Amino acid sequence: MSELTFEQMLEESLKTIRNGEVVDGTVIDVKPDEIVLNIGYKADGIITKNEYTNDSSADLTTMVSVGDSMTVKVLKVNDGEGQVLLTYKRLVAEKGNEKLREAYENKEVIKAPVVQILGGGLSVVVDEARVFIPASLVSDTYEKDLSKYQNQEIEFVISEFNPRRNRVIGDRRQLLVAEREKRQKELFAKLNIGDTIEGTVKNVTDFGAFIDLGGVDGLLHISEMSWGRVDNPKKIFKVGDLVKVLVKDIKDTKIALSLKFPETNPWANAAEDYAVGKVVTGKVARMTDFGAFVELVPGVDALLHVSQISKTHVDKPSDVLSVGQEITAKIVDLNEAERKISLSMKVLETAPASEEVSQEEAVEESVEESVTEE
Numbered sequence: 001m002s003e004l005t006f007e008q009m010l011e012e013s014l015k016t017i018r019n020g021e022v023v024d025g026t027v028i029d030v031k032p033d034e035i036v037l038n039i040g041y042k043a044d045g046i047i048t049k050n051e052y053t054n055d056s057s058a059d060l061t062t063m064v065s066v067g068d069s070m071t072v073k074v075l076k077v078n079d080g081e082g083q084v085l086l087t088y089k090r091l092v093a094e095k096g097n098e099k100l101r102e103a104y105e106n107k108e109v110i111k112a113p114v115v116q117i118l119g120g121g122l123s124v125v126v127d128e129a130r131v132f133i134p135a136s137l138v139s140d141t142y143e144k145d146l147s148k149y150q151n152q153e154i155e156f157v158i159s160e161f162n163p164r165r166n167r168v169i170g171d172r173r174q175l176l177v178a179e180r181e182k183r184q185k186e187l188f189a190k191l192n193i194g195d196t197i198e199g200t201v202k203n204v205t206d207f208g209a210f211i212d213l214g215g216v217d218g219l220l221h222i223s224e225m226s227w228g229r230v231d232n233p234k235k236i237f238k239v240g241d242l243v244k245v246l247v248k249d250i251k252d253t254k255i256a257l258s259l260k261f262p263e264t265n266p267w268a269n270a271a272e273d274y275a276v277g278k279v280v281t282g283k284v285a286r287m288t289d290f291g292a293f294v295e296l297v298p299g300v301d302a303l304l305h306v307s308q309i310s311k312t313h314v315d316k317p318s319d320v321l322s323v324g325q326e327i328t329a330k331i332v333d334l335n336e337a338e339r340k341i342s343l344s345m346k347v348l349e350t351a352p353a354s355e356e357v358s359q360e361e362a363v364e365e366s367v368e369e370s371v372t373e374e
Contacts, residue, residue: 017041017074017084022091027068032059035088037070043084047072051087054115054128089128096129097163104158109175112156114149122149124156124170131158133170140176183215184253191255193247199257201241209237211245211257218255220245225259227266227299229285266299270336274300277331279348284325292317294327294343302341304329311349 017023017039025037025045035052037045047070049060064070073094076085103110112131116123121134133156138146160169191197191213199211199218208221220243222230230236237243249256262268274280274296282294282302291305304327306317314320321327333342 017077019074019077021074022071023074023086024069024071025086027064027066027070030061030064030066032061035060035064035070037072037086039072039084039086041084043078043082045072045074045084045086047086047088051075051085051089053089054125093128096125096127097168100126100129100131100158100168101161101163104161107157109155109157110170111153113151113153115151117146117150122146122154122170124154129163129168131156131168131170133172137169137171137173140173140180180215187214187216188250188253191247191250193250195247196244196261197247198242198244201237201239201243204234204237204239206233209233211243213255216253216255218245218247218257220257220259224248224257227260227264228295228297266297267336267339270300270334270339274302274331274334274341276334279328279330280343281326281328284321284323284327286323287317287321289316292321294329296341300339300341302329302331302343304343304345308332308342308344308346311346 023039023041023045025039027035028038028044029036033049035047037047039045049056049058052058052060053063070088071091072086072088073091074084075087075090078084100110102108110126110131112124112126114122115125118132121132121136122138124131124133133154135143135146137156137159138149154172155175156170156172157174158168159171159174160167162168197213199213201209202212202217203210206222208219208225210217211220222233225233225236243259245257245259246261247255248258266273280296280302282296284304285293285295285301287293289306291303292309293301294304295301304317306314308329309317309320327345328348329343329345330347331341332344332347333340335341
């Protein structure tokens with residue numbers, strides 16, 4: 001029997017490897033774009049940057065050190081230059097896919113970073129295994145700009161798992177919907193009509209503002225924003241404002257809100273504040289052909305009929321008055337039930353002695369001539 005040469009004995013002492021095999025190795029050299037491993041084979045193993053990480057700008061010398069132990073997968077026993085081509089990234093991705101499969105089957109919640117914003121959604125990575133979250137499944141509300149999610153860790157579930165077709169779909173929306181429903185249930189269990197609650201302005205429209213009460217949105221209609229007149233909600237509120245609101249009504253999952261707190265009702269002491277005969281001041285709020293409406297305080301408008309503007313004949317209010325003008329008048333009628341007040345400037349005018357009439361007669365005349373708001 002012939003003796004083996006040293007080279008033959010050395011070769012026999014080294015293990016054999018095959019494509020696809022998982023092996024352990026030790027880092028013997030690191031370059032910015034390449035890692036060299038001793039894998040106990042006659043040739044060293046090489047991991048290119050592309051087979052180590054998805055980060056094309058990475059410097060491998062900052063990620064791996066000589067002497068580190070690594071478990072890798074053989075891509076090609078001979079790369080044409082007598083070296084073994086290895087991959088670390090794909091092996092980790094296989095483990096990541098296994099983790100995703102288990103999460104899909106068990107409906108587990110996964111937390112992972114967003115690595116890329118795509119045209120139709122987000123790309124996240126779980127142990128080098130990629131998951132696509134379509135834009136429609138990113139949030140429970142429509143979001144046009146997804147850039148805020150870049151590099152953020154988000155939670156989601158796997159709604160579709162088909163790695164063979166490279167189709168692994170994540171769903172964040174269902175988690176948010178479930179959380180919102182939970183908060184809604186908790187809130188509705190303790191919320192009652194008449195309660196005062198703090199919320200955050202979520203959206204402002206021409207007809208009102210939507211207030212986030214903690215997982216449930218309530219509508220603050222423009223007519224409930226003030227006892228007075230509000231022309232444009234956007235001049236009063238902006239998104240993010242904190243407001244204390246009154247729960248006016250609850251119907252199913254809809255909540256109507258108000259800022260008309262009973263204690264601030266300007267009509268609460270109307271019999272005293274707007275008693276007949278009292279002289280008041282106010283600003284002309286709007287005008288019609290038959291008279292002018294004067295705001296005494298926000299939420300309390302009084303009618304100054306055209307016939308009560310002056311002892312001198314006035315064809316229409318706009319001939320002598322203007323919107324925003326401050327006037328002084330006497331209250332000549334109060335209908336508290338219908339919240340209507342009639343004013344007269346005429347009775348305050350000083351008349352010549354021959355034309356003077358008693359205050360009682362003037363008030364009586366004013367009441368007869370006044371008309372109610374259309």
